[in-house]
Amino acid sequence: MTNRRQFLQQASLGAGGLLAASALNPLMLACAENEKRSLGVALVGLGNYSTGQLGPALRNTKHCHLAGIVSGSADKAAKWAKEYNISPQNVYTYETFDRIADNPDIDFVYIVLPNSMHAEYAIRAAKAGKHVMCEKPMATSVADAEAMIAACKAANKKLAIGYRLYHEPFNREMMRLGQEKVHGAVRLIEASFGWRGVGWDNWRFNHAMAGGGALMDVGIYCIRACSYVLGENPLSVMATEVKTHPHFKEVDETLMWHMEFPSGAVASCTTSYAINVERLHVAAENGDFGLSPAYSYDGQRGYAGGKALEFPHIAEQSNHMDAFARHIRDNEANLTPGEMGLQDMKVIEAIYLSIKEKRRVSLV
Ligand code: NAD
Numbered sequence: 001m002t003n004r005r006q007f008l009q010q011a012s013l014g015a016g017g018l019l020a021a022s023a024l025n026p027l028m029l030a031c032a033e034n035e036k037r038s039l040g041v042a043l044v045g046l047g048n049y050s051t052g053q054l055g056p057a058l059r060n061t062k063h064c065h066l067a068g069i070v071s072g073s074a075d076k077a078a079k080w081a082k083e084y085n086i087s088p089q090n091v092y093t094y095e096t097f098d099r100i101a102d103n104p105d106i107d108f109v110y111i112v113l114p115n116s117m118h119a120e121y122a123i124r125a126a127k128a129g130k131h132v133m134c135e136k137p138m139a140t141s142v143a144d145a146e147a148m149i150a151a152c153k154a155a156n157k158k159l160a161i162g163y164r165l166y167h168e169p170f171n172r173e174m175m176r177l178g179q180e181k182v183h184g185a186v187r188l189i190e191a192s193f194g195w196r197g198v199g200w201d202n203w204r205f206n207h208a209m210a211g212g213g214a215l216m217d218v219g220i221y222c223i224r225a226c227s228y229v230l231g232e233n234p235l236s237v238m239a240t241e242v243k244t245h246p247h248f249k250e251v252d253e254t255l256m257w258h259m260e261f262p263s264g265a266v267a268s269c270t271t272s273y274a275i276n277v278e279r280l281h282v283a284a285e286n287g288d289f290g291l292s293p294a295y296s297y298d299g300q301r302g303y304a305g306g307k308a309l310e311f312p313h314i315a316e317q318s319n320h321m322d323a324f325a326r327h328i329r330d331n332e333a334n335l336t337p338g339e340m341g342l343q344d345m346k347v348i349e350a351i352y353l354s355i356k357e358k359r360r361v362s363l364v
Contacts, residue, residue: 039107039325040067042090042100042130044121046076049135050112053297055084057317063325067105070097097121101128108133108158108328110321114209115216119144126155131328133321135162137220138341140211142349145342152338159338160324163224166335167319169311170291170300171228174280177289177304178229184285186230186265191222192279193295194254194272204273205251213251215348219271221295223347224340225280226259226267233343234259234267236362239354244274257351 041064043050058066068090071077077091090105100106108131111121119139122132132152138161139145152159165171178186194214203209210216227233239257254272261267270277281290289304297316302309326332350361 036063036329038062039064039329040090040105041065041133041321041325042068042070042092042106042109044070044097044109044111044125045113045117046071046073046080047112053317054110054112054321055080057315057321058084060315060318061322061325063322063329064107067107068092068100068103070094070100070109098124098128100125100130106130108324110162111135114203115211116140116209119148122148122159123151126151126157126159129155129157131158131324133160133162133324134338134341136341136344137211137216137348138338138345140216142342142345145338145345149338149342158324158328158334160327160334161336161338161341162320163336163340164316164320165221165224165295166228167314167323168300168316169314170302170309171225171294173302173304173309173311174225174282174289174291175228175231178282178284179231181284183287183289183305185263186282186284188283189226189229189265189267190269190279190281190283191225191267191294192270192277193218193221194270194275194277196274196276198273200247205247207250210251212348212352213248213253213255214271214273215252215255215351217273218295219255219269219351220344220348222267222269222271222280223259223344225294226261226269227343229280229282230261230263230265232261232263232265233363234261234347235364236260236360237347237350237354238360239351241355248273255351255355257354259347 043054046069066084069077069080069086070092072094081091092100109125111118111134113121115137118134122134125132139148195218198204204217237257237259239255241252242254245253253274256270259267278294279292280294287305291300291302293299298313327334346363350363354361
């Protein structure tokens with residue numbers, strides 16, 4: 001109960017004092033909120049994540065709604081248009097995408113394509129005058145991530161990365177416990193995320209499309225978790241790789257890496273396409289805390305100082321898209337900006353370099 005209260009308090013602060021204002025004058029705020037326009041979102045790419053998570057999440061958003069779709073498949077687009085009641089003029093193909101510039105129904109696009117396509121569509125969207133939300137990993141290289149940030153800046157458009165766990169209560173509690181040193185300074189973080197069962201014909205096994213293997217797909221959650229527990233970015237990485245299956249010719253199967261942080265904390269991380277694992281464990285000076293499962297859409301279980309953590313389930317994707325809408329519309333904080341995605345791309349490139357050159361790689 002205490003934890004839930006603390007989380008809600010933190011959420012109200014994160015919302016730029018808006019909840020505090022509502023306590024002062026709820027009627028005035030309710031009227032002002034009702035007058036605010038819901039922003040139109042266009043989903044770019046209607047694959048598994050859009051179908052299973054983002055489309056349904058957009059049924060529960062308060063500050064944005066599904067207004068458009070971009071797909072290469074006429075059949076899929078027709079099915080979505082019917083299911084979500086999308087007007088024909090708001091349905092685009094990858095070829096007609098740039099015409100979105102003339103569509104006032106669309107305020108931001110959400111890019112949910114294979115990793116190598118993120119940069120192209122983010123830049124095209126910014127040039128079309130649309131704000132951009134982009135799935136993780138932000139890109140497949142530091143250079144592309146920088147080009148995306150530059151394009152959004154040049155067009156004066158906002159950019160956010162799909163790090164949904166910034167809106168998930170158990171992970172937010174990890175941030176609070178670590179950054180506020182509730183159990184003393186953090187000394188060690190162990191983070192692992194791996195999954196089996198990616199179909200062999202999936203683009204995730206194609207280096208040109210994915211930019212890498214398990215690290216790009218799920219290892220990135222471990223990098224981010226270490227940074228948000230500590231509120232710091234790593235100083236260096238040292239990594240090794242294990243391959244057990246001949247199919248992993250182009251992309252990584254299992255990687256292990258260590259990171260050192262400015263506070264003196266160290267992290268030990270594992271990612272894999274051959275091991276089902278999902279864990280965050282933090283050893284602080286006066287106690288431990290952690291999560292397992294840690295990064296899934298649902299079902300997190302956590303502990304801190306020997307006690308179980310309890311939080312209600314919330315739809316983190318709905319909250320994340322609403323938060324981006326409020327960032328665009330009301331200038332509220334962007335918890336997951338493009339610069340955060342760029343930072344993680346730098347760590348990812350350093351990990352691959354460390355494996356290639358069999359050495360510790362500095363990030364400063
Ligand atoms: P997916 O393969 O299910 O969907 C990809 C979509 O892109 C499909 O609709 C496909 O038709 C389309 N596409 C367009 N051009 C393509 C091409 N040349 N080759 C292949 N597909 C093409 O993938 P997904 O699992 O939905 O992942 C999409 C993105 O979302 C990835 O960047 C992934 O990392 C990210 N993702 C994020 C989360 C999260 O929790 N934040 C979860 C899953 C996926």
